[in-house]
Structure formats: C-alpha cells, structure tokens
Amino acid sequence: MNHEPPGTGPLAGLRVLEVASLAPAPFACTLLADLGAQVLRVDRASDVDPDTRHSTDTLARGRSSIAVDLKHPEGAALVRRLTTTADVLVEGFRPGVAERLGIGPEECRAVNPRLIYGRMTGWGQSGPLAPHAGHDITYLAVSGALGFMGPHDQPPAPPVNLLGDFGGGGMLLALGILAALHERQRSGRGQVVDAAMVDGAALLTTALHGLRAAGQWTGSRGENLLDGGAPFYTTYETADGQYMAIGPLEEKFYAQLLTGLALTDDPDLPAQYDRERWPELRRRLAAAFRTRTRDEWTAVFEHTDACVAPVLSPWEAHDHPHNAARSVYTTTGGVRQPAPAPRFERTPGGIQGPPPVPGRDTRSALEDWGVDAHEVNRLLAAKAVIQHPTGETTSDPDPEPALPLTPAPPGARAALPDAARPLPSPKH
Numbered sequence: 077m078n079h080e081p082p083g084t085g086p087l088a089g090l091r092v093l094e095v096a097s098l099a100p101a102p103f104a105c106t107l108l109a110d111l112g113a114q115v116l117r118v119d120r121a122s123d124v125d126p127d128t129r130h131s132t133d134t135l136a137r138g139r140s141s142i143a144v145d146l147k148h149p150e151g152a153a154l155v156r157r158l159t160t161t162a163d164v165l166v167e168g169f170r171p172g173v174a175e176r177l178g179i180g181p182e183e184c185r186a187v188n189p190r191l192i193y194g195r196m197t198g199w200g201q202s203g204p205l206a207p208h209a210g211h212d213i214t215y216l217a218v219s220g221a222l223g224f225m226g227p228h229d230q231p232p233a234p235p236v237n238l239l240g241d242f243g244g245g246g247m248l249l250a251l252g253i254l255a256a257l258h259e260r261q262r263s264g265r266g267q268v269v270d271a272a273m274v275d276g277a278a279l280l281t282t283a284l285h286g287l288r289a290a291g292q293w294t295g296s297r298g299e300n301l302l303d304g305g306a307p308f309y310t311t312y313e314t315a316d317g318q319y320m321a322i323g324p325l326e327e328k329f330y331a332q333l334l335t336g337l338a339l340t341d342d343p344d345l346p347a348q349y350d351r352e353r354w355p356e357l358r359r360r361l362a363a364a365f366r367t368r369t370r371d372e373w374t375a376v377f378e379h380t381d382a383c384v385a386p387v388l389s390p391w392e393a394h395d396h397p398h399n400a401a402r403s404v405y406t407t408t409g410g411v412r413q414p415a416p417a418p419r420f421e422r423t424p425g426g427i428q429g430p431p432p433v434p435g436r437d438t439r440s441a442l443e444d445w446g447v448d449a450h451e452v453n454r455l456l457a458a459k460a461v462i463q464h465p466t467g468e469t470t471s472d473p474d475p476e477p478a479l480p481l482t483p484a485p486p487g488a489r490a491a492l493p494d495a496a497r498p499l500p501s502p503k504h
Contacts, residue, residue, distance in 0.1 A: 084112055084426065085111040085112025085113075085416075085426065086420055086425070087111040087112040087113040087425075088113075089112075089114075090108065090113040090114065090163050090164070091113070091162045091164070091445075092105060092108055092109075092116070092164040092165075092166065093155070093158050093159060094139065094165075095165070095169075096118060096120065096434075097196070098168070099241040099246070100242065100246040100249065101194075101246065102246070103135055103245070103246030103247070103250075104194070104246040104247070104249040104250040105117070105139065105166055106134075106135055107250045108250060110137075110138060112423070112428075113164075114139075115139035115140070116139065116141075116142065116158070116162075116445060117139050117432075118144050118155060118158075119142065119143045119434035120144075120145075120146070121143045121148075121151075121459070123434040123435075124143045124464050125434070126464065126465050128433050130410075130430070131433050132409070133431045134431065135431075136432065137408055137413075137428075137429065137431045138427050139431075139432070140437035141432040141433070141434050141441070143461060145459065145460055150460035151460050152177055152178035152179050154447075154455065155179045156178070156183060156184055156187055157187070158445055159191055160446075161188075164191070164192045165179075165191060165193050166194040166196065166249070166253075167179070167193075167196070168197070169197075170209075171197060171200075171206050172207075174195075181193040185266055188266070190260060190264065190266045191266040192253055192256045192266050192267065192269065193267070193268045194249050195268060195270050196246070196271050197271075197272055198211070198212075198245075199272055200270055200274065200275060205274075211237075212234070212239070212241050213240070215244070215277055216235075216239055221240075222234065224284065224303055225303075226297060227297075229298070239280060240273040240277050244274075244280055245271065248273075249271035252269035252271050253269055301325070306325075306354065307358035307361055308323070308324055308333065309322065309323045312361060312365035312366075314366065314368060314369050314373060315366055315368055315372075316371075318387065319370065319387035320373050321384070321385050323383045324382055324384070325383075327348065328381070329381050329383050332381055333377075333382040333384060335382075336376045336380060337365075339364060345360060370386050370387075393405070406427065408429075408430050409431060410430075415427070433464055434464065435461075436466050436467040437467050438456070438464070439468075442461070
C-alpha cells in the first residue's frame with residue numbers, strides 16, 4: 077500500500093477529500109493532514125506523468141493521490157461515491173464549475189448529508205467579481221490590505237502571496253472547516269464553507285481599523301507606527317549589506333536598543349515618540365547600524381529585550397539557534413520545509429509522508445476508501461482513473477468494462493463541454 081498510514085495528531089480519523097488545485101486550498105489540506113487527518117487528493121488524470129518519479133510540491137505533503145478524469149462519466153460518480161465516507165470535501169474551482177462537473181455541494185450532500193463542503197476562491201461564491209479571474213495581489217488590493225504595504229514614497233508593495241493565498245485563504249478555510257465540524261456534532265448536518273481570499277485579507281486588517289477609529293493610525297501608507305513609518309519599527313542595513321529588524325515600541329525595550337547602539341548618553345538624540353523629529357532619528361539609527369555586520373549586531377542584541385533580530389532569508393532561517401532548538405524546519409522527501417504547527421501536548425501532529433506524484437495511490441487508496449479491487453480494475457480499464465507506475469500492483473488481467481458507481485444526481489452532466497474543465501488556478 078502506497079498511501080500514508082493514518083495520522084496520529086488531534087485530527088486522526090478525519091477523512092478529507094481534496095480536489096486538486098493551487099496554493100490556498102492545498103495549504104488548508106496540508107494543515108489538516110499535518111494535524112492527523114487522512115487526506116485523499118483527487119488529481120487530474122491528465123497530470124499523470126510516468127516519467128516523474130517524485131514530487132517536490134511541499135503543499136501536497138502527507139496525503140495520498142488518485143488520478144481521476146472528471147470529464148469521464150465515471151469520474152464524477154467516483155468522487156460522489158468517495159464522499160459517502162468522507163467528512164470533508166475541499167475544492168478550489170471558480171464558482172459553478174464543481175456543479176457543472178457533477179460534484180457540487182448539492183450533488184455530494186445528496187449521498188452524504190453530514191459532508192462539510194469547503195470552497196476556496198478569491199472573490200467568493202457571490203458578488204459582482206465572483207465569476208472573474210484574480211490572484212493574490214488583486215484580492216489584497218480590493219480588500220484594502222495592499223494599501224497598508226510599502227513606504228510612503230513608493231507604490232504599494234505586494235507581500236509575496238502570504239496574506240491572500242495563505243493567511244487570508246488557506247488558513248481561513250481550515251478554520252472554517254474545523255468550525256463546521258464542531259457545529260456538526262450538535263446538528264448532525266454538514267454545510268458549505270465559503271472561504272474567499274478577499275474576505276480573509278480584509279479580516280486580517282481588523283486591528284488597524286480599530287487603531288484608525290481611535291486616532292492612532294492617521295498618516296498615509298508608511299507613515300504610521302506599525303508600517304515602517306516609525307524609525308524604531310523598521311529595518312536597517314548593516315555594514316555587510318544585510319539587515320536588522322527592530323521593534324522596541326515600549327520605552328523600557330527602546331532603552332535597551334539605545335544601550336546596544338551606544339546612543340544612551342547622546343543629548344541630541346530625538347525622543348522616541350517625537351514624530352516631528354522621526355526623520356532625524358531614522359538617520360541616526362541608520363548610521364549606527366551601518367557600523368557593524370548583521371552577525372555582529374545579532375551578537376550584541378540576542379540576549380536582550382531590545383526587540384532586535386537579524387533579517388534572515390527563508391533558506392537560512394533553519395540555521396538560527398532558536399528555530400533549530402524548536403525544530404521549526406524539517407526535511408521530508410529530500411526538501412527542507414517548515415514543520416507542522418501548532419504544537420500539541422498529548423496528540424502531536426506530524427508530516428505523514430512526502431508529496432505524491434499524481435496518481436501514485438490510485439489503486440491502493442480507492443481500495444482503502446471502500447472501492448473493491450474488481451471495481452478499481454474496471455475503472456482503470458475504462459480510463460476513468462489512472463494509476464502512476466510508482467504505485468502499480470498486480471491486478472486482474474481481464475477486467476470488465478467500468479459500470480456506474482452511483483446514479484448521476486439531477487442536473488449533473490455525464491459528458492462535459494470544455495468550458496466545464498477544472499480551471500488552472502483555484503483563485504479564479
């Protein structure tokens with residue numbers, strides 16, 4: 077059997093059916109898998125590449141993969157059948173595509189009323205932008221979050237795709253799924269979780285709206301306390317071209333910063349919260365930091381409460397003593413990557429295995445999810461599903477033609493036009 081063993085984390089025993097997509101939905105499923113859920117990913121049959129023997133897709137770690145042709149009459153029927161024993165289904169299509177494929181919420185809940193149906197999009201299932209394409213940066217732009225990013229004299233700076241895809245997307249979906257599972261314990265009923273990145277990105281700005289209402293966020297972008305406007309909450313270049321991050325907002329911590337920089341006894345140094353003299357204070361701090369290398373400043377501040385830290389690249393962060401002591405990073409499938417979080421006292425999570433290539437576990441996973449071997453053979457022969465060579469086992473040499481697994485629900489299409497094909501991005 078090639079699919080991963082049952083998890084041992086707090087979500088052990090939870091079954092998640094993931095229709096493959098990109099970025100936010102896979103991240104949500106990775107979080108669930110890391111915490112012990114059994115995640116079965118439904119990859120496209122067309123993505124099976126016999127020449128690819130391993131995957132470096134860290135967002136696919138810890139789950140099994142079956143390859144299904146959702147345009148085949150038996151493909152959607154198979155997915156509906158799998159939902160009968162699933163707790164959760166996650167999809168990242170543009171609104172309406174899952175319905176056209178015959179695997180929408182109504183079709184799936186017709187066979188499993190307890191199913192939690194997670195939908196991950198950029199704009200959400202409703203609203204004037206719902207049917208349109210987008211990406212992380214456009215969702216941030218409309219949410220208002222992008223307007224906070226960057227210095228005041230430069231255009232707004234996209235923060236990679238961390239806020240939309242992951243913080244406001246995948247993590248929001250995972251939270252919604254867990255909340256729906258908790259509610260199901262009371263009602264016995266499933267429900268749709270509509271997770272939109274524009275909603276999640278806006279939600280992440282909640283505290284800043286409160287600061288503005290209190291009169292504590294009054295400047296333009298890059299001129300406020302927490303957006304780089306304050307000279308004591310920003311980054312400074314060091315002698316070796318690297319950077320240090322500082323954030324001593326409180327007076328007692330700021331005093332330790334000045335001690336480390338040998339500026340404590342300077343009578344001409346502007347006061348910390350004298351906004352009129354912030355430009356001068358910034359110049360003084362910048363000049364001080366340029367006198368030593370990043371490692372030298374790290375040694376000066378590492379055992380203080382000055383709230384100063386080296387700016388590390390993602391590829392060197394694993395070597396930091398604190399990250400090493402807590403095993404913040406791990407290696408799976410030959411790829412270094414962040415370890416599961418958060419930490420649990422009694423039921424720790426863990427990475428259940430390296431990412432599979434599409435279709436690696438088609439035969440073994442389907443059998444594990446209740447499809448008998450004879451039926452799997454029929455589906456393989458009909459090319460409704462594809463088995464990657466890395467997971468091949470012996471099978472019936474003369475399988476019968478595939479037969480319907482479940483009747484198509486009302487409104488579902490057996491054969492689908494090209495317009496109903498899964499879209500290349502889950503954020504559309």
